[in-house]
Amino acid sequence: MSDPSDIDPLFGARVVTQISAGLSQKGVRAHNERLLLSLLQRHGGLPASELARRAGLSPPTVSVILRRLESEGVIERGEPMRGKVGKPSMPMLVRPDGALSWGLKIGRRSADLVLMDLTGVIRAERRLTYARPIPETVFAFLARSIEEIAATLDPVQRSCLCGIGVAAPFELWNRPTHATNGPEDVFGAWHTVDLRAQVEALTGLSVIVLNDATAACQAEQVYGRGREFRDYAYIFIGAFVGGGVVLNHSVYEGRQGNAGALGSIRSVGPNGEAMQLADMASIHVLERRLRESDLDPDLLWRQPLDWSGLERHVDPWLGRVAQELARASLSICAVIDFEAILIDGAFPAEIRQDLVERVRRYLANQDVRGLIPPRIEPGNIGPNARALGAASAPIFSQFMLNTNAGLAVA
Structure with a gap:
C-alpha cells in the first residue's frame, strides 16, 4: 500500500469515508474498477505503478483490475514511455470504443443529439431548431437522427451502446408568459410527458434524465476547465439561465436532482418588481430585443457560434447580464465558499469572454462584506455542453466514480 501522502487527493482514500453503507467483496471490486477508470479519464494515460500510487492500492491489485478491464475492451495499452532508467513503463489508456453513449438535449429553442465515445469525443451529432418545443416534433427528430447515425455503426460499435442521457430544463412547461414566444399550451404539453418512458420506447436503451444545466456542468467538469477547481458554481446561459454545483471535484445533483437552480435566484425588474435571474440574464431577453427591432431571433439558435452583425443589440444585453451575474455570484x-464561478452559454466564445470580463469589473464594485469574492472564469465547452453532459451520464453511471455519492444519501 502506498504512503497516504502519495494518494491522489481526488480519488484516493478520502472517498471511502463518504460511503454510507458497507461494501461486499464484489462492491469493493467494482469501486476500485471505477476508481482506476476515473483516474485514467481525468489524468490521461498512466502506468500501473502510478495508478497504484494515486489510488492508494497495492500494485498486484491494480494489475489484476487492469487486466480485467483490458480484456473487457474498456482500456488499452499506450506506447511505452522511455527516457528513464530501467524498463520502459506502459501507460494504460481509456479505450474510445470501450463504450458509446447518446446524449439528447431538449431546449426551449433547439434540440441536439450527439453520439459520444468513452473519451468524450463526439462521433456524430444532429441539431433541430424551432420556435417552440412541440413534443411530437422533438421525438420524431430523435427517432430519425438515431436511425441515421446508427446506420453508420458496425455491429461491434452497436454492442457498445450503453444508454442515452436526456438533458431538459427543470419544469420545461413552467415559464412566465412574458418570457415565452407562442401559446403557453405548447410548453404545458410537456407537463404530462414521461420523458424516460418515451425515450426508452423509441430507443430500447436505458435512459437517464437530468436537468440541462446540471448536464452542462457535468460536461465542463469532465471535459472542460472544471478540473482546475475543487468547489465551484457553474452558470450556463441558454434560452434561460441555469447552473450547477461542484463539490469535491464532482457535480452535486441534490436530493431531487435540482441542485444549482441558479436561474431562480431573486432579482429586481426595471420597475422594482420581484423577478428571477432567469428573467433578467437569459438569451430570451436578447430575443425580445431583436424582435422589437424587426430582426429574426432564430439567428441566435441557427448560428450559435456566429453572432456577427448583432453587436448593436448584443452589447446592451451583455451589460445587463453582467450586472445580474455579478450580484448573483455573491449571493x-x-x-x-466557492473558489470560482464558471460562466458558459449557448453563444460564441468571444461573447463569453466579453461577458466574463464585464462580470469581473462589476464584481469589483460590489459590497463584499463578510464574503470572499470568487474568481470569475469562462467555461470552454460552449453550446454543446448540455448534450455532451447528457451523453456522459450513462457512461459515468456505469464506469466512473462519483465522489459525492455519499452526500446524496438521505
Whole structure:
C-alpha cells in the first residue's frame, strides 16, 4: 500500500469515508474498477505503478483490475514511455470504443443529439431548431437522427451502446408568459410527458434524465476547465439561465436532482418588481430585443457560434447580464465558499469572454462584506455542453466514480 501522502487527493482514500453503507467483496471490486477508470479519464494515460500510487492500492491489485478491464475492451495499452532508467513503463489508456453513449438535449429553442465515445469525443451529432418545443416534433427528430447515425455503426460499435442521457430544463412547461414566444399550451404539453418512458420506447436503451444545466456542468467538469477547481458554481446561459454545483471535484445533483437552480435566484425588474435571474440574464431577453427591432431571433439558435452583425443589440444585453451575474455570484458564495464561478452559454466564445470580463469589473464594485469574492472564469465547452453532459451520464453511471455519492444519501 502506498504512503497516504502519495494518494491522489481526488480519488484516493478520502472517498471511502463518504460511503454510507458497507461494501461486499464484489462492491469493493467494482469501486476500485471505477476508481482506476476515473483516474485514467481525468489524468490521461498512466502506468500501473502510478495508478497504484494515486489510488492508494497495492500494485498486484491494480494489475489484476487492469487486466480485467483490458480484456473487457474498456482500456488499452499506450506506447511505452522511455527516457528513464530501467524498463520502459506502459501507460494504460481509456479505450474510445470501450463504450458509446447518446446524449439528447431538449431546449426551449433547439434540440441536439450527439453520439459520444468513452473519451468524450463526439462521433456524430444532429441539431433541430424551432420556435417552440412541440413534443411530437422533438421525438420524431430523435427517432430519425438515431436511425441515421446508427446506420453508420458496425455491429461491434452497436454492442457498445450503453444508454442515452436526456438533458431538459427543470419544469420545461413552467415559464412566465412574458418570457415565452407562442401559446403557453405548447410548453404545458410537456407537463404530462414521461420523458424516460418515451425515450426508452423509441430507443430500447436505458435512459437517464437530468436537468440541462446540471448536464452542462457535468460536461465542463469532465471535459472542460472544471478540473482546475475543487468547489465551484457553474452558470450556463441558454434560452434561460441555469447552473450547477461542484463539490469535491464532482457535480452535486441534490436530493431531487435540482441542485444549482441558479436561474431562480431573486432579482429586481426595471420597475422594482420581484423577478428571477432567469428573467433578467437569459438569451430570451436578447430575443425580445431583436424582435422589437424587426430582426429574426432564430439567428441566435441557427448560428450559435456566429453572432456577427448583432453587436448593436448584443452589447446592451451583455451589460445587463453582467450586472445580474455579478450580484448573483455573491449571493451564491454567501451559501458555499466557492473558489470560482464558471460562466458558459449557448453563444460564441468571444461573447463569453466579453461577458466574463464585464462580470469581473462589476464584481469589483460590489459590497463584499463578510464574503470572499470568487474568481470569475469562462467555461470552454460552449453550446454543446448540455448534450455532451447528457451523453456522459450513462457512461459515468456505469464506469466512473462519483465522489459525492455519499452526500446524496438521505
